[in-house]
Amino acid sequence: MSEGNRLSQNAHRYLDGEPHGELPEAERVQTDRLLEAVRAYGESLPALDETLDDAVLAAVRHRRPARRRTGWRWLMEPREVRMRPIWAPLAAAAAVVLLWVGTRGPLGPEAPALTPTVAADTVFVRFELMAPNARDVWLAGSFNDWRAEQLPLAAGAGGVWSTTLALPLGEHQYQFVVDGERWIPDPTAHAQVDDGFGGTNSVIVVGPKGVVRS
Amino acid sequence: MKSIGGLLTLVLLCLAPHALTAQEGVRAQLEARGLPAELVGDVVALAADAAAQGVPTEPIANKAIEGWAKRVPPQRITAAVRQFYTRMVQAQIAVRASGVADPPGELLASAAEAMGRGFTQEHVGAVVEAAPEPAAAGHGLSVATALQAQGLGPDRAVEIVTGAMHRGQPVAEILDMPSLARAMQARGLSPGQVGEQLMLGGGGMQGAHGRPPGSQPREGQRGERGPRRP
Incomplete structure (x- = not known):
């Protein structure tokens, strides 16, 4: 890695297979040596089963996504929301009603307890x-x-x-x-x-x- | 957008049960106890009148339920509920005259009960004004009514309750007064003597059961306190 850190931008592009400029001789030798090492490492790996890809994809297809995570992503990911303007005041009105009912209770503040108590005791x-x-x-x-x-x-x-x-x-x-x-x-x-x-x-x-x- | 609209619809549907008016709440309460439709209609109409005047509706519904549980004919239930409602209105006038603009239901119920037993608007007003808060006034009136029933007289009963409130006695202690009075009477004290003891804050001199500490219960003494809930 330390060797790679000293390479020029052109050498990195060369290693990545991208268009690159002219490399100095010493750097070309160095990058060729690196590529050869990578190729040798790849050849040393055991061959994978040909059915592995199919097996992984089949497993992924049968795996159900976590619902909470999906819902959370749906809420958090930026997305374009289109709605009719009329919904905005209706939503605000619903929120106001919700707050009002929450503080008032089902029968209103006048609803008393017939058996008054001073404590939960x-x-x-x-x-x-x-x-x-x-x-x-x-x-x-x-x-x-x-x-x-x-x-x-x-x-x-x-x-x-x-x-x-x-x-x-x-x-x-x-x-x-x-x-x-x-x-x-x-x-x-x-x-x-x-x-x-x-x-x-x-x-x-x-x-x-x-x-x-x- | 469909999802937003569906969400709003769901929210509104969830709110619908809570948005019942007081009358609708009364109707549901009565129907749940199986009252006949005609009686339910009569009581709901009274509840609507009550709600319009700021009188709590739940005591009205409970009075109807009480009558139905006792198998009272529907016509008599309606008459009794109407009378009860009238007393609640009178109690509301008395309590509001004492400076409580929006009295809680339990205070009105207690005031109505007291006025039904001969307490005047002035009596009610004295307890309301002495109470540290409206809810405490309701308890004070209940205690005064119970003391009066034990022979102390409305003036004396109100004097005892308001005196305790002015001394800063907690409401819980005031609630003990009817039991203390009964215990003192069981020991042979006259209502006048009981009144004197209570005026002196004398309940505390008793044992917890109305007996001197360490003494044995009298033969046949009943209705003593049970153990405190853990």
């Missing part, structure tokens, strides 16, 4: 009902969208039905559902409020220290 609250003759007892309230058959109470000794629920801090309204049809309030709750349907909802206010009822 939750407290386990135990619910009990004395119902010795009940076949089953369920708990339904603002914390489960009043689904009557989602939170069952377990029967215990003495006809006491109970369950323990993790509730977020804040106010919760609820009722017990006995035998799937009777909605009854919890007499131990913090408050009883008119539910607007002729019944009474029980209210507990869950604080960090839990719930104390009578």
Whole structure:
């Protein structure tokens, strides 16, 4: 290599088989010696299988391009983009709507939580009902969208039905559902409020220290 | 160009569900719970009125769902939801008069509940003005309502809550007041004595369960706090 670095531009062109100018005698000898060395090296290599080219091409044809890389190339490579001018304001409008919806949420900022909470903190609250003759007892309230058959109470000794629920801090309204049809309030709750349907909802206010009822 | 147009169409299609109006959200919520079409239409119409006045629509939808879950006839559900909506509007007037122009939904729901239990616009205003933020006012009103239900009276209940807020007590501590009041009453204190203790910030003198530290629970005492979630 060091020898090649000292060659003139004409000598390089000569070695590359390109048109070149007149070479000094010494340089021509040197370049001829290099060409002879290259030719000898090539002849010393083992002959390749004639089917190798076909095999490589077949393998390349069956190799699927990586999708991510293709997509990324599609995005990054400069290319000519042609579009109707009308799409520009439409795209801008879509971006504005996207930002607006993203900050507003599906129901808008006025959409409240019925069970307000001060934090993500939750407290386990135990619910009990004395119902010795009940076949089953369920708990339904603002914390489960009043689904009557989602939170069952377990029967215990003495006809006491109970369950323990993790509730977020804040106010919760609820009722017990006995035998799937009777909605009854919890007499131990913090408050009883008119539910607007002729019944009474029980209210507990869950604080960090839990719930104390009578 | 086709690819750009397709991309925009895809974006707009993705946005469509989020671009539902409040009424459409209510409709979807009600239909998902299986309410009949006529009832859904009535409630959605009320929700539209509410949205036009800046009243949150989700409590209205939830009230209808509550009635449906309790198997209340649709006509009575509509009447109850309309009454609930009217109370929300009154609560909104009271809260806005206290300087909160755009009250959050939970505050309006709490204020409506309080006013339905005899609290006046002045009571609501006092709690709203004392609260460090509108959300805290909602919790304060819930606590005041629960204290009133335990025999303290609206004036005293509001005085206790606003006093705690003025002292800078965290909202979480204020939320403990109904349980503390109940525990004190279980120990034999009268509502007046309970009020005095709470005014003095006296909840903290109790054991965590409303019992003096180290004492045993009374026979039959129920509804105690469970373990904190890990």
